[in-house]
Amino acid sequence: MTSLDTMTATPTDVPDPSHWPDLADYPRGLRADVQAAVVRRLLDAAAKRAGVNVVEGLDAYPLDGRPVLVIYRPEEFFARVGSDGLIGFGEAWQTGAWSSPDVVALLTALARHLPELVPPFLQRLRHAYVARPPVAHRNEVGNTRSNISAHYDLSNDLFASFLDPTMSYSSALFTTAPFDQQTLEQAQSRKIDRILNQARVGEGTRLLEIGTGWGELAIRAAQRGAEVLSVTLSAEQQHLARTMAHAAGVDDAVRIELCDYREVEGSYDAVVSVEMIEAVGHQYWPTYFATIDKLLVPGGRAVIQAITMPHDRMLATQSTWTWINKYIFPGGFLPSVQAMDEVVAEHTSLQRLEDLAFGLHYAETLRRWRERFIAKQERVMALGFDETFCRTWEFYLAYSEAGFAAGYLDVHQLTLQKEDA
Structure with a gap:
């Protein structure tokens, strides 16, 4: 893989995180x-x-x-x-x-x-x-771009400072404990391969990815022979993902577009979406799953990786503005598995085939991110971010790690299949 040091792109205007x-x-x-x-x-x-x-x-x-x-x-x-x-x-x-x-x-x-x-x-x-939650954070088509940009367009170099070489910003999937016998890169690759296997991605597959990240999944799908459309609302992610696809020699098989998932058209054999539903907003979960259902061909599969919370806590907090919303993920909200099952049953023809839960793997992933972020603090500050920003992100990573370590949060890979015609 091409070195990230030659591929990262710093925004023209780095936000001033001290302006809180x-x-x-x-x-x-x-x-x-x-x-x-x-x-x-x-x-x-x-x-x-x-x-x-x-x-x-x-x-x-x-x-x-x-x-x-x-x-x-x-x-x-x-x-x-x-x-x-x-x-x-x-x-x-x-x-x-x-x-x-x-x-x-x-x-x-x-x-x-x-x-x-x-x-x-x-x-x-x-x-x-x-x-x-502020009305401006509601994930309508006109608001979602700014919500996504507030987090993901901070700086590609910021994320590269603590992510592994795949630039995967979602839970890794380790083999059985002890986790320390595997590198984070190995565990992220294992996660991606499982998603592609569950979605049956191979030669000639027409694949839609909702939420690009920095392109690793799309690249690996193209290397299997798939034709990939990956959509994102982050200009920084689009830029680096396209660069990475070109470096991997698959840019002729991968299209990475700035596009809201609600505006995607066409027919696809498979849809994958890795930890993107958290940015959808509970008001739009029916639209999210109905869109996936509409775009899938009969018999097609969707694999959704989602961070979840218990259903009772989800109901109790769905109208609450949190510290995470205010400082990290504006407009974000975590579903429960029950809520997703209910939406899928009511609004789609999709059937759940499998559910893999691996919350402790996320605790380990976050631990490694947090330790690397702290170790790279001087590099982060050299990008234009201040000590308050570093304290904020240290707390965000620790807060998230604790949620998974305690079992309050979980992460699931849901495999869904559309009914045959």
Whole structure:
């Protein structure tokens, strides 16, 4: 494979990630003081349930093996969390108001007890105090491009700093544990090959890929003899994916277009979509699956790799604006397997043939990304990103890793087949 150092493309205008006005100050006054006092009590109770030590200031903390939350600036921490809940919790990390000697262990402990950390009476009132997603983040055709660009057009060099040489930004699929006997590149290739095998991609297959990434799957499909249309809404991904396809000598068999999945036309023997449904929005899941159904020939297969959450939590949070939405993935929302099954049954002629779940593989994938990102922080900052951005992305990767390690999140490869005519 051609070296990524010769293929990455930096955007003309690197966004200024420090321009986050919400981090400039935190709430003060009587209301903030009352909210902060409530959060102090809730945190004490939640820490006991989750088996977490909470320490304020720079005092030594107990070395009893339990995860530790170290609060450096208590006034700011409790004011942010009291005012904005989990968004405030993440923002307090971004500004350095709290930290942990092992943030993944801490977040994993909290994630394992997430449904019970907040008292039931407050959970019933969540609709009255949690933030709602901005209308501008709804994934209508006119909005989706900007939502995707906000994350994926940051810089190809940024992603190359922590991804493996395949530039795969989705869960790898390792062989059986221990995972450390395989490289990430080997596990990503194994994931891609399984998807193509499940979709029965081979010589002459007309393949549609919804969500290009940086082109590795499309290239491997073309090397099998397939004719590939891959669609993306990221200009940066399109540029690098086309470069990689050319370097691999398959650009005559691969078309990579800037196109919304809802605007694709034609007939395809197979459709694959790797961790793209998370950017669709729950309002558009019927459209997403109906589009796949419409584009598939009778008997054709679709393979969807999706990050999922439990169905009850999905229902409870589908109108919630989260820290991840605000700072990482605007417009994003995770489905449950049940929700996808219900949409497929109601809106398509597709039948589920197989479901492979491998959430712990994602925890391992994220661990490697996070460690590499931290090791490459100087390189990231040389691209024009600041320390706040680096803290933000470290927290995003740790937060995600903890979700999978705790079993709160999962990842599935769903194999679907359209009914024969």
